[in-house]
Amino acid sequence: MIALSGLASATEVRIKTNYGDIDVRLYETKAPVTTKNFLHYVKSGFYDGTLFHRVVKDFVIQGGGYTKTKDYKETSPAIINEAKNGLRNLRGTLAMAREYEKDTATSQFFINLTDNQHLDHRSETNRGFGYSVFGKVIKGMEVVDKIAAIPTGASDPFDEEFPVYPVIIQKVTVKPTSSETK
Known part of the structure; x- marks a missing residue:
């Protein structure tokens, strides 16, 4: 996408939740x-009607993998981990969730509630490889904080980090650039 000034514009998405909207700028480069x-998951509607299923006080909120009925959603194949990109897991950044193996991220993502340097790339091992940051909240951090304040408790199949009040990702959309709206 090219803005009117001739400079490449960053893609932005809106995560619409039942607690409010969260606008995110993606780090495509x-x-x-x-x-x-x-963006593949966003454009296919995959995230629509999923949950923020994990809330960890002073750490992260995580979503993008389970339906409102707590059913796991089948995903596309895992991607390579880009945690060596120099971006850090700071408050308000988005990163991909993964399993222990470093290249296992699919659809689930998290928003950092605080600076989480221990999630940054530190070594080539699975444990030290880190979590790939790919975006930053540019509007709606108060919504993220509202979600982070929800009490949690175990609810099958989830452990004690599951929000006791459902946090639904109603829709995720790519926001039009200023040149697309003129």
Whole structure:
């Protein structure tokens, strides 16, 4: 996408939840594989009607993998981990969730509630490889904080980090650039 000034504009998405909207700017240049993967899920409607199923006080909120009825959603194949891109897991950034193996991220993402340097790339091991940051909240951090304040408790199949009040990702959309709205 090219803005009127001739400079490349960053892609932005809106995560509409039942607690309010969260606007995110994606880091397409620094995390091209991760961004393309996320946008694939956004444009296909995959995230619509999913949950933020994990809330960990002073750490993260995580979503993008389970329906409102707590059913796991089948995903596309896993992507490579771009945690070596120099972006850090700071408050308000989005990163891909993964399993222990470093290249296992699919659809689930999290928003950092605080600076989580221990999630940054530190080594080539699975544990130290880190979590790929690919975006940043640019509007709606108060919504993120509202979600982070929800009490949690175990609810099959989830452990004690499951919000006791459902946090529904109603829709995720790519926001039009200023040149597309003229």
